[in-house]
Amino acid sequence: MGLSTLEKILAVLKEEFYLEENSTEVEKTPDEKGEKLRLLEERCRKCEKCNLYKTARNLVFSDGDHNSKLVFVGEAPGEEEDLQGKPFVGRAGRLLTSVLEEYGVKRESVYICNILKHRPPENRNPDVEEVAVCSPYLVEQLMIIKPLLVVTLGNYSTKFLLNTREGISSLRGALKKSPLGYNVLPTYHPAAVLRNINLMDEFRTDIKKALEFIEKGAD
Ligand code: URA
Numbered sequence: 001m002g003l004s005t006l007e008k009i010l011a012v013l014k015e016e017f018y019l020e021e022n023s024t025e026v027e028k029t030p031d032e033k034g035e036k037l038r039l040l041e042e043r044c045r046k047c048e049k050c051n052l053y054k055t056a057r058n059l060v061f062s063d064g065d066h067n068s069k070l071v072f073v074g075e076a077p078g079e080e081e082d083l084q085g086k087p088f089v090g091r092a093g094r095l096l097t098s099v100l101e102e103y104g105v106k107r108e109s110v111y112i113c114n115i116l117k118h119r120p121p122e123n124r125n126p127d128v129e130e131v132a133v134c135s136p137y138l139v140e141q142l143m144i145i146k147p148l149l150v151v152t153l154g155n156y157s158t159k160f161l162l163n164t165r166e167g168i169s170s171l172r173g174a175l176k177k178s179p180l181g182y183n184v185l186p187t188y189h190p191a192a193v194l195r196n197i198n199l200m201d202e203f204r205t206d207i208k209k210a211l212e213f214i215e216k217g218a219d
Pocket of ligand 1: 074075076077078081086087088089090092093114191
């Protein structure tokens with residue numbers, strides 16, 4: 001069987017940055033994490049591996065607390081995100097923020113990012129090449145943060161992190177392990193919930209499940 005996309009990315013990262021197998025290194029302090037993420041963000045800012053930097057107004061690297069145990073991963077910045085340089089600040093983001101708040105969690109206390117760090121023009125779907133060149137940055141982000149749980153929002157991040165072709169409707173709400181070793185809970189993209197309000201109950205249930213998982217400190 002051939003190497004999966006994720007395995008290829010890991011092999012390249014290990015070669016380029018001498019990352020250790022299974023992250024056996026000593027836990028990074030918050031300051032070390034912040035500094036590593038800052039350097040990674042600078043690399044993303046200078047990245048010209050695809051054309052999206054030419055049309056995007058801002059890099060959209062992340063928002064929230066990099067010491068959080070909970071990370072949300074979306075697809076790609078939209079117009080509002082591109083303007084503000086922050087992920088999930090448009091309508092879909094406001095929905096995510098309000099569901100978190102229903103459960104007493106402030107958006108600033110979790111870490112939020114996307115697969116793509118620059119907006120695709122007209123909010124078109126990411127193409128295969130863009131995901132291939134940008135996703136190693138996400139993998140590095142996760143390796144620095146070492147979250148207890150990653151909630152994947154929608155098809156793109158779910159398929160990438162679980163290395164699957166299965167769609168979100170059959171995967172949502174069930175805890176899985178990524179080949180990278182992370183606990184993953186897939187759920188709908190909040191933009192899909194806005195388009196189809198019937199998905200709202202399941203979306204809420206999934207977010208609640210993620211928060212309970214973190215509270216229990218389960219692994
Ligand atoms: N949709 C995403 O996938 N990410 C964002 O940051 C905003 C909308």
